[in-house]
Amino acid sequence: MKKKILITPKSFFRARNKADEIFSQFDLDIVENNTGKTLTKQQMIELCSDVDGVIVGLDPMDEEVIRSAKNLKAISKYGVGLDNIDLKVAEELGIKVKKAEGTNTRSVAELTIGLFFALSRSIPKAVIDVKDGRWDRTIGTEIGAKVVGIIGFGAIGREVAKMSSGLEMEIMAYDPYFNDIELTRAMNVKMTNIDEILEKADFVTLHLPLNEETNKIINSKTLSKMKQTAYLVNTARGELVDEDALYEALKNGIIAGAAQDVFSQEPPDKQNKLLSLNNFILTPHIGAYTKEATERMVVISAKNLIEMLF
Numbered sequence: 001m002k003k004k005i006l007i008t009p010k011s012f013f014r015a016r017n018k019a020d021e022i023f024s025q026f027d028l029d030i031v032e033n034n035t036g037k038t039l040t041k042q043q044m045i046e047l048c049s050d051v052d053g054v055i056v057g058l059d060p061m062d063e064e065v066i067r068s069a070k071n072l073k074a075i076s077k078y079g080v081g082l083d084n085i086d087l088k089v090a091e092e093l094g095i096k097v098k099k100a101e102g103t104n105t106r107s108v109a110e111l112t113i114g115l116f117f118a119l120s121r122s123i124p125k126a127v128i129d130v131k132d133g134r135w136d137r138t139i140g141t142e143i144g145a146k147v148v149g150i151i152g153f154g155a156i157g158r159e160v161a162k163m164s165s166g167l168e169m170e171i172m173a174y175d176p177y178f179n180d181i182e183l184t185r186a187m188n189v190k191m192t193n194i195d196e197i198l199e200k201a202d203f204v205t206l207h208l209p210l211n212e213e214t215n216k217i218i219n220s221k222t223l224s225k226m227k228q229t230a231y232l233v234n235t236a237r238g239e240l241v242d243e244d245a246l247y248e249a250l251k252n253g254i255i256a257g258a259a260q261d262v263f264s265q266e267p268p269d270k271q272n273k274l275l276s277l278n279n280f281i282l283t284p285h286i287g288a289y290t291k292e293a294t295e296r297m298v299v300i301s302a303k304n305l306i307e308m309l310f
């Protein structure tokens with residue numbers, strides 16, 4: 001029987017041909033998000049009203065959207081963060097949910113390491129300076145032998161650890177749900193508590209999911225435990241960091257700098273105070289935006305949806 005599906009992520013359509021090979025074997029009526037943007041809740045309610053399945057990016061799939069989608073049987077996440085999907089309601093209604101596990105691990109880890117360098121050598125400032133006619137040779141710091149503190153030791157956290165090890169960094173990690181001691185020994189990673197990470201790390205990097213437990217895990221109290229010379233890097237989710245507290249910490253020299261790929265509101269408001277700070281750098285949620293990762297996300301999210309629907 002024909003199934004109607006909705007595909008929302010903009011970058012899905014760049015590698016669309018990879019999914020067509022999979023879709024062509026099934027009887028599908030495909031609706032596409034042609035706005036080129038993340039959809040609003042109202043748009044999701046309208047577009048999901050009669051679909052059997054959805055491949056969803058960062059668009060809201062909250063309780064109201066899910067309950068209003070009367071035919072919905074499957075949600076395939078284009079990516080790995082499930083924080084935009086109300087998993088409890090989906091479970092209650094028997095709607096299957098699957099993420100495209102591991103598809104963007106390498107890309108996010110590479111961006112994270114790139115942000116370490118961007119911060120430690122003030123690369124964004126240096127580019128702007130020279131283009132604006134200033135020859136200001138800022139003295140940075142080396143990364144080798146510095147301590148990286150990884151909060152969330154899942155797929156991306158472990159990939160960052162591997163790359164940090166190649167840079168000869170000392171590696172610490174905090175993850176209350178990770179207990180493969182053999183692996184951490186083999187990787188030369190010290191598993192510890194969050195306080196030791198905050199107190200000792202030169203780079204604190206976030207790789208944990210957003211949920212009730214982790215919302216604002218970085219706040220004025222945790223920031224105050226960090227070294228004045230330390231950098232915070234967030235390529236996970238904006239809401240993990242209290243942005244007002246981060247602004248105060250950066251402005252008052254509580255920490256040296258921060259980089260974010262993600263914001264609690266995307267795109268951030270032009271008035272967002274963080275954007276006015278020289279020691280704050282950012283990228284527009286491009287962690288998974290590589291040719292390789294998007295192709296993997298397209299293939300796996302398409303396969304996952306088909307598996308759940310047929």
Ligand SMILES: NC(=O)C1=CN([C@@H]2O[C@H](COP(=O)(O)OP(=O)(O)OC[C@H]3O[C@@H](n4cnc5c(N)ncnc54)[C@H](O)[C@@H]3O)[C@@H](O)[C@H]2O)C=CC1
Pocket residue numbers: 079080081082102104105108151152153154155156157174175176177178207208209210213214235236237261262285286287288289
């Ligand atoms: N910037 C971007 O474009 C992307 C961002 N992400 C974000 O990165 C996150 C991590 O992705 P993966 O590593 O693939 O997920 P994963 O599920 O493999 O790893 C997450 C790890 O966090 C740990 N964790 C859970 N609660 C924790 C807590 N309270 N404290 C410390 N650790 C905790 C889990 O035990 C798990 O090991 C995603 O949830 C997503 O929000 C993921 C992909 C792309």
Ligand SMILES: O=C(O)CCC(=O)C(=O)O
Pocket residue numbers: 009057058078079080081082104285288289
């Ligand atoms: O870039 C995307 O659309 C999704 C990437 C992401 O944030 C995730 O995988 O959770």
